[in-house]
Amino acid sequence: MKNNVLKIHPNDNVLVALTDLEPGDRVQNGGASLIVTEAIPAKHKLAVQAFSPGDSITMYGVLVGKAKHTIPMGGRLTTFNVQHATNSYDLNTPSYQWTPPAVDQWQSQTFMGYYRSDGRVGTANYWLVIPLVFCENRNIQVLEEALVNDLGYGRRHTYQRQTQELMALVQAGHTVEEVLQADLQTAEQSLGGQLPLFPNVDGVKFLAHDGGCGGTRQDAQALCGLLAGYITHPNVAGATVLSLGCQNAQVGMLQEEIQKRNPQFDKPLFVLEQQSIGTEESLIGQALRQTFAGLMQANACVRKPAPLSKLTIGLECGGSDGFSGISANPVVGHASDLVVALGGTVILAEFPELCGVEQELCDRAVNAETANRFKELMNTYALRAKEAGSGFDMNPSPGNIRDGLITDAMKSAGASKKGGSSPVVAVLDYPELVTKPGLNLLCTPGNDVESTTAEVASGATIVLFTTGLGTPTGNPIAPVLKISSNTALANRMPDIIDVNTGTVIDGDETIEQAGERLLEQIIRVASGELDVAAVRHGQDDFIPWKRGVSL
Template sequence: MKTNILKIHPNDNVLVALADLQPGQTVQWAGFEYLIAEAIPAKHKLATQAFEPGDGITMYGVLVGKAKGRIPAGGLLTTFNVQHATNTYAQAAKQVSWPAPAVDRWQERTFMGYHRADGTVGTANYWLVIPLVFCENRNIQVLEEALVNDLGYNRRHTYQRQTQELIGMMQAGKTVEEILQADLQSALAEEVKPRLFPNVDGVKFLAHDGGCGGTRQDAQALCGLLAGYIMHPNVAGATVLSLGCQNAQVAILQEEIQKRDPQFAKPLVVLEQQKIGTEESLISQALRQTFAGLMLANTNVRRPAPLRKLTLGLECGGSDGFSGISANPAVGYTSDLLVALGGTVILAEFPELCGVEQELCDRCVNTETATRFTGLMQAYSRRAQAVGSGFDMNPSPGNIRDGLITDAMKSAGAAKKGGTSPVVAVLDYPEPVTKPGLNLLCTPGNDVESTTAEVGSGATLVLFTTGLGTPTGNPIAPVVKLSSNTALARRMPDIIDINTGTIIDGDETIQQAGERILDYIIQVASGEQEVSAVRHGQDDFIPWKRGVSL
């Protein structure tokens, strides 16, 4: 039976409103009745007891805040009466005993992927064009203009005819009011030529603003990230443009590639403008060699691969008060299924693991892994505090408006994406994943920086949960967008791929949703299902400069 409230953990002293609750209304949970003291919007939290200043507030079974003032039983929790608080944690690991979910149904399943020489399998087949420094961004743009349309990779919609309509209305003497009320024609997809290389999913251009002018550590990290993209299973080869005098030198990039794979064998074109001379000479060489690389990349075709070859990145953005009870735990169950099948999962966004550190430490396979996790968390927290910030400043205005009023409350729900499996490794940005199972990767909570990092570490597709609606994508890895509530899925169907609001609606369990997600990503990995972010050409790419980004 559908209910209008939810208690997430038996030890919690708050309830989640699944629907708007009115003052004087009585709600019931597990044999207890609660009188609503004031209006409680859906997704927000109400007190199950009277809180005095300093009293701890528990959700998901962990401390997520403390009362700043008196809160009556049945009262609304807000940023005015609750402040961020978490329990302390220690760098210890317990004996990990994990009851893995049953995976008989998927044991013999395969996906159709691109097999690489290093044994990895991609879910797509791209060629990359990469600048080593922002000075080359214009040349990257010139190459994009020269290649994309004629090769059949133009995916953009055009609103040009709407502009033409508006010009016509103005010339016809229409008023400002008439123009504002005009019903314009729908946008059209630009005419796309057939792909010249049918087995190549696209040519992607990773423009960025780094490579020089920052610290040498930033340049090293950028080269590590770019090496991760060049070596990525979804990438057939790459063209790299270097100016020549920047911090991010070609030698550093080659060193980072060798660290990851001494037997690196992909086609790699490296061109240095200051050695070649004119722009025309540079672009002509880049076009010839890139075209030849595409001819080679087109010889690779999809072949069956076991599901253990998949690597999932886990991300959330534009989270709401339902994210931690629908989309995130559903993704967590999908994560557990894939781990049980021998696959790999990456949980990132360290500022959004604040408050659940002890649980994750206890899930680490050994003390060394737990120690590395706590060390990275503490160092990150100190860097934030050194500039007058802190993890408590992580929730965005949208998060707060929709019920996530402290970072610990947001984090406890965000961590559910990682399921329940043991933590096999902890990685610092931009390290690659090398072990199957659940990996923790140190990244910011910023959606694009974190997604960029997860893919750089090896995620061949990303599950991205959202409660408010976020169009984030990635140049080379499909980003599957999952809504936490049905209203969002209906309001923004152009960016949402999967609706897990069915859990809130009472139509599906977390386990059923997790299984549905796994079936869907097998189709995506096989090239049978195109996700919204790919369809819209949402190619977001932002390297992390290791400054404080929450």
């Protein structure tokens, strides 16, 4: 019989409901039974002891909150009776010992990637069109309209037919009710031209944003660093950059950031300054000619076998639920450990969602310097949040809370499982480039798109994105695999979910089995054999982080 509750860690004093529980239901807590005293939805937590105000609440073996009010044994934990709380942490002498998982079956396996002159290997081959300042966004849009569909990179599915059908119903005098009940069809768009003109180019991507001027010089520098991360990225063949001319984010600043990341940068890069060129027609004409010349060069790059040690994986979560920390996140964590054991690189970000697990991560650091940098960045971030009248404790969203993540520490304890158990080899500040194989920590917000955008700028060629509620988040140049924590979500939103780890909750797979299955999926995606849902939908989310407070 399937268990209806789970105790995650032997020291925990709460259980996770795996199914909906009703008052009077009997559940097992080790060798003892426990009577449920109130309705507890699946994913929520029930007390295995009576709590008085101020008592500590432990999950994943760490402090995740304290009781605000009395909670009876068998009662439900809620935002009413529990408040966020974490333990303090110290820097210890690093002594972490890690036993890597067995990876013999993948040692000789390769993926088909795009080699770049700096030694990195991409999982895709894109051309970028980038504005240095928001003033150029309209010109970026003009270029997108001119290039995308005729080159065959537009959306294959269009809803234009549905609009035409609805227009016909209105013109024919149908009622509101008939319009609401209409059975509409989605059309397959015909993408003109003799395709594929550039068969080895996966697309032309346009990174519109609202930065580059009007903010602080630090914002401009960070933006240029982020854009440089994309231009030098192994999934990118080259770029067309539009500058107005007078903005804070100057061309020279961008070139300096490119040199920081790749001193021998040799990709085709075309920079056009509107105030020097003059008319829109001249600007767009030059941009089109240069972009076509760049695409011709990009098309000369073809996929070749690469060892799995060349993989760089970003780890992200969004729309998390009470199952994320016991299925999707630890499954990703096992896949992360496999990648690290094979010599690859993984990036764990979202610092507001590492609140409460700082001690574990410091203890896993390869040296005191690395642990101290993590502590300093966490403390600085937390202080800025408080100065803005917020705090890490305000991180959980209404959706998180509704589905069982009632404190930030509870959310963080589960979110950190994406990082597996390997040592922390480096700690990076936004938007630094990852350079060391192994587990890297990157300072970013918990905001899905800001964090995913940053991980890719730091070098992630694939992003593993866990979700319990469902989110369509993608990225312009790196495939984002959406991983469901529960089978109900995978069945309800199959158009955005790529991998279901609800099988762990269902009892059909172990975390290790699901992690190995995920690694095989990663290899297929890295080789271009499989498009993830976010790529199929053209979900090109891109939001630079201004270094103010964002949770």
